[in-house]
Each structure stands twice: as structure tokens, then as C-alpha cells.
Amino acid sequence: MNMEKDYIKLIFGLKLKQARTNKNLSLFGLAKITELSKSYLNEIEKGKKYPKTDKIILLAEKLEITYDHMVSLKLDNNLAPIGEILKSGILKEIPLDIFGIQENDLIDIIANAPAKVNAFISTIIEIAQHYNLSRESFFLAALRSYQEAHNNYFEDLEQKVLDFSKAFHIDMNNKISLDELAAVLREEYGYTIQELVFSEQEELGDLRSIYVPKSKTLLLSLEIDEQQKAFILAKEIAYNYLKIEDRLYTFSWIKFDNFDQVLNNFYASYFAGALLIPRKKLIGELNVFLSKSNPTGDEMIELMNQFNVSPESFYQRLTNILPKDFQLKNLFFLRLSHKKGTDTYQIKKELHITNQQEPHANEMNEHYCRRWISVKTIEAAIAEKKEHYFGAQISRYDNSSNEYLVFSSATADPFKKDRLRSISVGILISTPMKKKFKFINNEDMKRQVVGVTCETCAVKDCEERASPPIQLEQKKRHENTDLIVQQYMAKFS
Template sequence: MIIEDEYIRLIFGLKLKQIRTEKNLSLFGLAKLTGLSKSYLNEIEKGKKYPKTDKIAILSDSLEVPYDHLVSLKLDKNLAPIGEILQSKILKEIPLDLFGIQENNLIDIVANAPAKVNAFISTIIKISQNYNLTRESFFLASLRSYQEAHNNYFEDIEDSVEKFAKSYHIDLTKEITSADLEEVLKEEFNYKIDTEELSKHKNLTDLRNIYIPKKNTLLLTNEISEAQRTFILAKEIAYNFLKIEDRLYTFPWIKFESFDQVLNNFIASYFAGALIIPKKKLIQQLKELFDKEDWNPLRLHKIIKSYNCSDETFYQRLTNILPKAFNIKNLFFLRFTYKKGAPKYRLSKELHITQQQSPHANRNQEHYCRRWVSLKTIQNFITSDQQKSASGIQISSYQNSNNEYLVLSSANKDPFKKDIYRSISIGMLLSPHLKRKVNFLKEDTFEKQLVGVTCESCAVKDCTDRVSEPWILEKRARYKEIENSVKDIINSYN
């Protein structure tokens, strides 16, 4: 392994700062002791400069530290985790700039309290290992935080969609079709589209498309719907119109090489959703829906069907528009998947705007609450004769919480995987603001259901939907009982 100069500078700087601090020396004091300038020493400690041999000798003599120890890349135990992080280059992979953090500032924070910060870092690493957090999962979690920090609305991408539509005479008031977009890809960006090749490879049945950059060719499976085809072509237009080069070549993705690919995949997907479901048209439709005095699910169904999109694309688009246009920011988006006959459901996608509302996709060994409309719509779809989708709506009242959410859900079969079903849901906090915005939201309009997060952590009594005993709560109760008994014993001696 070739050790980068930057890594060597950072390690030397960390060691020098640690030794100086241990000897209770300020930078000014070290400057007086060595005859080196304070600013020069400061740049060394920050990893910006590496001293020449004669300067290292001066530092070694002045601090009474062996020369070999100063130049060694081996770190003391309390600095070792920092070295591992720097050498692993993870700081290069974390999108620090998205959150306004400079790498050197972060290193400086770590160096100022190495023992405490290293303990924290070690804890995070252990938690990640316990939850099998992969590099891809880490990237996706970073992206989700980025979306949530911006309320999942990006004006620059919205503007790019309108510029594209104007440039290519795409009428955003009408339904966008795959034929519209295919024409642009072929005529403007010289694409070739092949719908035969993927069908020859039986082990690629899960893939919907592959892009081959050298041939500028898009391989499409012939199993996709018109809506799926339109979304894929819209993403390809995004990559070209926005001049994105560092991109993924398959959908669904196989693996990410860098965070930039994760971010660019999101940008292209956002562009596609905004093109297929234009902002102005959707805002007007939602205003008309919210102005109604009564709830009729057919009205929402009609809005969804006015676009050439899947239910998931539509619900995802709501997470862009509701926070920005209606100031409905306390909301979440969930996608559950389920294999027919399996004992558990999997939360495969989530987004939380403003509040980190449960559930989250970290309950690998627990059973999600069966009272969730997200899970009930899946079962309704399986047991019904419906071929396309099943929908549901309820007010979810959280056990041990004052929060209540209006949750809309839709479920269907995964067209690419046998016996796999999925539901997508959007939940909005029942706040005074929401009630003012949505006229049909009145008392008793919708079924209200007391829900937990998982059966193992739920205290709801006599729940007929329970599939596991609340052993987590029982364990907590036992520990609390022991704690109280110990307190009583101590107090009796006082």
C-alpha cells in the first residue's frame, strides 16, 4: 500500500500536538522553546506542512522525545482509531461538504479530545458492525440525511426540468409518454435502444436496464410497464441534459463505487419524477383535492392516473411537493416488502421530513406492528382479486405518544420477483396546520388505529394482531424492578 503524503503529514501533526499537550505547552511556549515560529508549528499540527529533517531534530531535542518516535507512523493507543480512519480514507468517502464540514476541521475536533472522540467513533463502528452496515448503506444513509436537511425539495432540479421542457417543446400540462422521451434520446443524444438483449440472460431477470457508455446503447427488458419505461428514459435524459458523467449503469443498482454515484442517481431520479409529474400541475390538483369537504379515494386515484407513473413514483413526488408548496413538513415515506408466507415484513426504504418518526429499518429481529395500514394493504392485496393494486388510509395513533398521523398506503405485487409484495405509504402529522390545509380532515372521517412500532416493544394490551410477546418491555420492567429494589435497600441503610 502506498501511504499518501497527506496521511503522513496528518499523523505527524497529531503526534506533535499530543506530545505538546501532555507537556502542558502552548503553541507559543513550544515556539519559544524551539525557536520555530508559532504559525509554522500550527500548520504542522494541522497536517498542512511536514517539517524538514533539521526541524524534526529540533523538536525531538526540545520535547525530549526520540526522533524515531516522532517520525514513526505508529500511534499511541488513544490516537490509533484516528489513524485507522485516516488510512482507510473513509473521510474522503463521507460527503462532509454536503453538510458544510471541512475535513481538517473534523480532524482538529478529533485531535482536541482524542480519548472521548475515539471512544465515540469506536462505538459507532461497533454499532455499524452489529447492524451489518455496509459501505452502500452508509452512503444511502448520508443521502437520506441530505434529503431530509433540504425537506426533500431541490429548486435547481425543478428549474432544470422546466428548462428541458422548454428546450425540447415538451408540454408539461399533458401526460409524458415513453415515446416522447425516446425520440429525444435518439435524435438529440444519439441513443440506441435494445429491448431484446436482456431477455437472453436468465440470471438478469431482476434488472430493468443496462446502459453501455461506449456504444451509447440502452438495454431495456421487455417485461417493464409503460410507466417504468418512461421513468427509465427520463433518468437517461437527466444524465445527459445535466451532463452527469459519474453515474450508475444499471437499474436497480448493483453496487455504488462512490458517494457521487449515489448522489447523481438521486438527482437523475428526482429529475425523472419532476418531469413525469410536473410541479405546477400537481400543486393545482392537490389544492382542489384538499379543498373538498369530504374524502373520496377515487379523487386521489384519478390524480395518480393522470400521470404516466407508478404509485411509488407518485408518493415519492408528494414528499417533494407537500413540504414546499403546502408547508406540510412533518411527514414520512415508507416502503415495505413482503414474501408471501414469510413471518416478517422488511422496511426497505424510508424518508422522514422534520421528525424522525418510527418505524425505522433497523428492527431486523423484530416484528413490525400488524396494525400499520402499510402492512394491512399488502395482506388485502394478497387476499383480494385485484390485479393492479390495493389502497388504504387510516389515522395511526402512536402508543405512548401524543402523535397521530394520517397515513395513505398502496400495495401491489413486485413484477420482477416471484411471490414478493410491496407497499408504499406516506404519513402526515395530524397538526392544526394540516387540518387547516385539508378540509376533508374531520373527526371520524377515517378509521383510527392505536399502533406500536414492533410487537416486541409494544405495550398495547389484548392485541389480537400481536405475533410476538413484548419481551423487550418485559426485560425493561425486570431491570426497573431490580433497580427499585436496590434503591430501597440502600435507603434502608441510610
């Protein structure tokens, strides 16, 4: 099996460091007994250099281990998980530098405390395998962490949009048209745009666009609406204007080959959202809306309709603007999916700004609280047969007493037949938040005590409950058992 040179150097460096620490030698001490420079040995341990044969023989002799052991790619048990990670190439695929981490620094941390850190890594791997976490899911989780670490606001991309609008004379105060977007792609970037009936091929039923790089042809599904088409065109502009080459060629995505594609897909999507929903205009419209004492759902829908975007793009944009320009840094974004005729609701996308907020995805097949406005809007959209049903409520979570103002929009899922989805943004209610939302204390605002999942919820006499609180009851049983055990311990001490 051919191993990458980098992998071989890293493994040798780990083995050298382990052998040195087993002898209680510092780098200075090893340098002294081998007459090799400390900086040279440090480079070897960090996996940056691989010594020549005579140097390996010298190191093996002074460390009292065999040459074969030094050059073998087999790691001791306590370092084996590191070897698996290095061999998999996962560290190469994830640009650790965006998290402020250098690969060699991470390896150094692991090597300094192999037993504890490797137990942690092994646990993470086991959890991933247990829940069948795919490579794509891992990448998306890493991306979500990156977004959350930056409060989902990226100043450089915001500036790129402004630079683009200036260079192409795009009026950011007016709704950008499909003709403008298409003209930029055709005239500036040499695109051919062609519309086809994708649904004629069953395998293409979930796709909305395909980009053919060789001929610069963008194939669009005839079944997409104007908002979807605008986002796809804006995203193609982003790929070109930002000079992104390692990219995805379908929307929605089929697979990611590496993490760079995940990250670049996000950058292009962010650019598209910022182009279609200009920051300055959105801030102005939100200030008007928030100053109202009793706004209606129709007024919120009218606000969204001022931009040529889907509800999901609008809510995503709120997660950029609210933390940055309204200092509302505790919020969550959820996309909930539901198939008609079933009692199943699934979180398909989530984002938590600043902290892990209350509602979150779980892999326990539990039932999400039916009192969520995210669920209620889907139910109402089906019952009232509305293309876009908007709802809002103040949700107080029973387990923490945290309160959130939650906006939610339910529409047909454009990618799945007989499915609906709701897009929601929840904002933690605090004193500063109340000053910005004039209608927060309005008596007409619906208030609801909610849980996370039925299985963990302590709310009594809940008519919407989809499952008994079995997880909560089991937890209480364990607590009661522990209490009695402590009593026996005290009695017989």
C-alpha cells in the same frame, strides 16, 4: 505498503498536535521555541504540509520525543481509531462539504478530545460491524441524512427541470410521453435504445436497464411497464443534462464504488421525478384533492394516474412537495416488502423529515405492527387480487400519542418474484395540518391505535399481534427491580 501522501501528512499532523498538547504548549509557544512560524505549524497540524527532515529533527528535539516516533505511522491507542478511519479513506469518499463539514475541521475536533470522541467513533464502528452494516448501507444512510437535512427539497434541481423543459419545449402541464423522452435521448444525446429479455439470464433477473457508455446504448428489459420505462429514460436524460459522469450503469443498482455515485444517483432520480411529476401541476391537483370533504381511494389512484409514474415515484415526490409547498414538515416515507406465504414484513426504504418519526427500521428481527396501514394494504392487495390497492388511516402511536394521517399503496414488487411492497407517506396531524386536509375529521376515516413493533407494544388484547411484548416486559422488569433497589437503598441508608 504504500500510503497516500495525504494520509501521511494527516497522521504526522495529529502526532505533532498530540505531542504539543502533552507539553501544554500553545501553537504560539511552539513557534517561539522552534523559531518556526505559527501559521506554518498550524498548516502541518491540519495535515496540509509535511515538514522537511531538518524541521522534523528540530520539532522532535524541542518536544523531547524521538525522530522515529514523529515519522512513524503508528498512532497511540487514544488516536488509533482516527488512524483507521483515515487509512480506510472513508472521509475521502463522503463529500463532507455537503453537510457543511471540512475534513480537516472534523479531524481537528477529534484530535482536541481524542479519548471521548474516539470512544464514540469506536462505538459506531462496533455497531456497524455487529449489525453487518455494509459500505453501501453506510453510504445510503449518509444520503438519507443529507435528504432529511434539506427537508428532501432541492431548489436547484427543481430549477434545472424547468430550464430543461423550456430548452426542449416540453409541456409540463401534460403527461410527458415515452416517445418524447426517447426522442431527447436519441436526437440530443446520441443514444441507441434496445429492448431485451433480461430474464433469459438468471443473473439479470432483477435488472431493468443497463447503460453501455462506450456505444451510448441503453438496454431495457422487455418486462418493465410503461411507468418504469419512463422513469429510466427520464433518469438517463438527467445524467446527461446535469453533466454527471461518475454514475451507475444499471437499474436497479448492483454496487456503489464511491459516495459520489450514490449522491449522483439521487440527483438523477430527483430530476426524473420532478420531470415526470411537475411541481406546479402536482400542487394544483393536491389542492383540489385536499379540499374534498370525503375523497375515495379511487380518486387518489386517479390523481396518481395523471402522471406517468409508479406509486413509489409519486409518494417520493410528495416528500419533496409537502414540506416545501404545504409546510407539512413532520412526515415519513416507508417502503415495506413482503414475500407471499410468509409472515415477514421488512422496511426496505425510509425517510423522516424534520424529526425521527414513529415507524423506523430496526435490526432486532422484531415484528412490525400488523395494524399499520402499510401492512393492511399488502394483505388487502393479496386477498382482493388487486394490482394497486390504496388505503388510508389515522394512526395513533400508543407509546407517544402522536397521530399521523397515513396514505399507502400496495402493488407487486417489480423487482422480486412473489413479493409485494407497500409505499406509504405519514403526515403528523397538527392544527395547521387539519386546516389543509378538509377530510381529516370525517367520521368515515379509519382510526387505529398502533405500535412500532409487537415486541415493544403495550396495546392490550391486540388480535393482530405477531409476537408477545417481550422487549416491553423486560424493560418493565428492569424498572421494577430498580424501584425495589431504591427502596432498599433508602431503608439501609
